[in-house]
Amino acid sequence: MKKFFNSLNLNALSGAGFQDFQTRQKLLTYFLAALLVLALFYWTSTILSSKKAEIQSTATAARERIVRVQSEIQKLQDKELNAKPLNTALPSYIQGMGQRMGMSAKFVNIRPVSSTGKQEQVSFRSENLVYKDFSAILQDFEQYDNVWVKSVQLAKRFDNPKRLDVIWDIVRTTQ
DSSP states (O other), X not given: OHHXXXXXXXXXXXXXXXXXXXXXXXXXXXXXXXXHHHHHHHHHHHHHHHHHHHXXXXXXXXXXXXXXXXXXXXXXXXXXXXXXXXXXXXXXXXXXXXXXXXXXXXEEEEEEEOOOSSEEEXXXXXXXXXXXXXXXXXXXXXXXXXXXXXXXXXXXXXXXXXXXXXXXXXXXXXX
């Protein structure tokens, strides 16, 4: 710091009416303090502008996610509006679904379960399914607005872990 003060030519200031050393030192101190304050303002403005850009990018990403979620909600609502009720008895529908999908041999032990009110419940077991078949069965149930899967129990087959044995509990509300 002393080298800095010694390197300054304080004699050049003498022509401006600053005769004594203390006045020159105070003036130089004020000048350096003002310079430090300006540097501090510049530094904080750079930090704040980078934070502002970060917040804006986060807000933009959040808006994009909101738009995607809203479009998914709209798709689900449209799908729900297009859904139709299942008017067939649930056990016969499940047997027909197995025949339509070519999996009637995989659907075993289809049995009605006692239920209360205006609900019909069926439990059945499907054996030796691949994951694609499992997904197709779920999608088939989703096309009806009065049918839902109450529970699913998945078990990998001991002889082939790429295949599943599934126990389904399906419920249909009746009007």
